[in-house]
Amino acid sequence: MGNQAEASVWWSSANHPTFTPGELHRDWDVLIIGGGFSGMWTAHHLLNSAPDLKIAILEAQQVGSGASGRNGGWASALYPVDDEMLLQHVTSQSIKNLHTELEKSIDEIGQFAKNSEDSIAFTKSGSLTVARSEAQFTRIKQGLLPRESVLNQNQTLGRIRMSKAIGSSFNPDCATINPTQLVVALAKSLAKRGVHIFENTFADVSTQGNISVKGKNIESKYVVRAIEAYHEKNREQIPIYSLMIATEPLPEEFWTKYGLKERETFHENRHLVTYAQRTSDNRLAMGGRGAPYKWGSARSNKSEQHAKIHKKLRETAIEWFPDLRNYEFTHAWGGAVAIKRDWAPYLNWDGHFGSFGGYVGDGVTLSYLAANSMADLILDKKTIRATLPYVGWKSAKWEPEPLRWLGVNLGIKLSAIADIEERITKRPSFVGKLIEKLF
Numbered sequence: 275m276g277n278q279a280e281a282s283v284w285w286s287s288a289n290h291p292t293f294t295p296g297e298l299h300r301d302w303d304v305l306i307i308g309g310g311f312s313g314m315w316t317a318h319h320l321l322n323s324a325p326d327l328k329i330a331i332l333e334a335q336q337v338g339s340g341a342s343g344r345n346g347g348w349a350s351a352l353y354p355v356d357d358e359m360l361l362q363h364v365t366s367q368s369i370k371n372l373h374t375e376l377e378k379s380i381d382e383i384g385q386f387a388k389n390s391e392d393s394i395a396f397t398k399s400g401s402l403t404v405a406r407s408e409a410q411f412t413r414i415k416q417g418l419l420p421r422e423s424v425l426n427q428n429q430t431l432g433r434i435r436m437s438k439a440i441g442s443s444f445n446p447d448c449a450t451i452n453p454t455q456l457v458v459a460l461a462k463s464l465a466k467r468g469v470h471i472f473e474n475t476f477a478d479v480s481t482q483g484n485i486s487v488k489g490k491n492i493e494s495k496y497v498v499r500a501i502e503a504y505h506e507k508n509r510e511q512i513p514i515y516s517l518m519i520a521t522e523p524l525p526e527e528f529w530t531k532y533g534l535k536e537r538e539t540f541h542e543n544r545h546l547v548t549y550a551q552r553t554s555d556n557r558l559a560m561g562g563r564g565a566p567y568k569w570g571s572a573r574s575n576k577s578e579q580h581a582k583i584h585k586k587l588r589e590t591a592i593e594w595f596p597d598l599r600n601y602e603f604t605h606a607w608g609g610a611v612a613i614k615r616d617w618a619p620y621l622n623w624d625g626h627f628g629s630f631g632g633y634v635g636d637g638v639t640l641s642y643l644a645a646n647s648m649a650d651l652i653l654d655k656k657t658i659r660a661t662l663p664y665v666g667w668k669s670a671k672w673e674p675e676p677l678r679w680l681g682v683n684l685g686i687k688l689s690a691i692a693d694i695e696e697r698i699t700k701r702p703s704f705v706g707k708l709i710e711k712l713f
């Protein structure tokens with residue numbers, strides 16, 4: 275199986291070295307499975323407090339070949355479930371702590387990017403949720419987050435001249451990043467600090483929690499499993515594919531016409547998720563959901579190259595910025611996000627074995643923070659981070675098939691229908707409200 279992340283617009287922008295890690299079959303202090311943001315930030319945070327730890331990272335392909343190296347590049351402070359739902363399980367103080375820590379984490383990632391010897395595109399200039407209909411604008415105003423502000427049409431057009439834009443909301447807590455540059459620079463910095471990174475090394479985890487590679491056991495005092503959407507197929511979580519496209523670098527005259535001078539991340543407030551950014555080399559990179567869920571939670575490279583969804587994304591991009599029809603779309607790729615039944619991220623830790631993830635599409639900043647929590651728990655540090663809502667979170671299982679297949683694909687179809695309904699009725703969609711209740 276080839277590295278699917280190579281199809282992304284980001285992959286060739288980072289210089290990926292060959293790691294020379296030494297002997298694998300020895301005793302480790304910490305063994306980390308998964309060379310994405312979650313696994314590697316865990317090593318980073320651990321070394322900040324305990325620089326002498328012997329840490330190994332086992333990565334089945336190359337570091338960053340999972341979602342970390344091919345995402346939309348939004349480092350946001352978003353959390354997949356809302357405060358109202360969290361409040362049924364944790365205290366309001368814990369929710370407040372979560373938001374504060376997420377906001378802080380964006381700046382800490384920015385600091386890492388700034389101090390790195392490698393070039394890492396990182397611009398913190400917030401995020402825009404654009405309304406292209408009254409119905410979308412009403413929903414924006416109804417769902418405003420505490421740190422978000424509403425922009426009227428003139429204010430919106432001052433930032434982004436998306437066709438039919440009538441208003442937007444602005445969220446200051448988001449940075450635009452190049453994810454592959456970040457993940458590769460992180461790996462390089464860890465290797466320099468003495469972490470042993472084993473690529474093309476698939477780790478087997480037995481039901482008793484023993485780790486082996488090609489049938490040979492590996493001993494470690496602590497084990498962290500950070501494999502997000504790559505878990506075995508069961509009812510714990512489902513993989514949902516998010517697909518992306520990117521254009522060739524667009525000339526200055528294009529951006530003078532359409533805005534995004536500050537490089538805010540942005541999306542249209544549809545029910546079917548979209549997300550986009552102006553990249554550091556002036557392309558438009560844009561993603562969205564809509565690819566069908568596969569029976570039995572199967573993952574498939576085919577789902578990452580879903581021609582119909584990629585075509586829809588290109589059409590949406592041209593709808594937003596009509597001049598794009600004169601330019602080439604050079605990249606099309608995708609990847610899976612992991613979703614628990616209640617859409618809540620989790621972190622499990624039993625004193626020896628830890629696992630975490632379930633970030634939906636908000637894992638760039640969240641993985642940094644969750645890794646920080648994981649490091650604190652391993653080192654037995656009594657911090658606020660070790661008590662955030664996702665620590666010890668338990669979700670119900672997904673329904674067995676065929677209910678899961680029917681329900682999830684119905685949800686995807688209904689999201690598209692809700693957008694059509696809003697276009698026709700010009701009112702917030704009834705179907706949209708129904709989806710919220712159901713999912």
Ligand SMILES: Cc1cc2nc3c(=O)[nH]c(=O)nc-3n(C[C@H](O)[C@H](O)[C@H](O)COP(=O)(O)OP(=O)(O)OC[C@H]3O[C@@H](n4cnc5c(N)ncnc54)[C@H](O)[C@@H]3O)c2cc1C
Nearest residue numbers: 308310311312334340341342345346348477609636637638
């Ligand atoms: C197309 C797309 C767009 C997205 N856009 C955004 C965005 O704009 N903003 C945002 O916040 N989030 C976004 N996300 C989500 C975000 O990218 C992820 O939540 C985050 O990168 C997860 O990091 P991770 O390290 O937990 O997982 P991954 O990056 O997937 O890393 C897991 C690694 O584990 C390895 N692995 C799996 N099994 C084994 C094994 N048995 N042995 C060894 N290695 C193994 C895999 O090869 C993989 O490299 C997006 C995701 C996708 C797919």
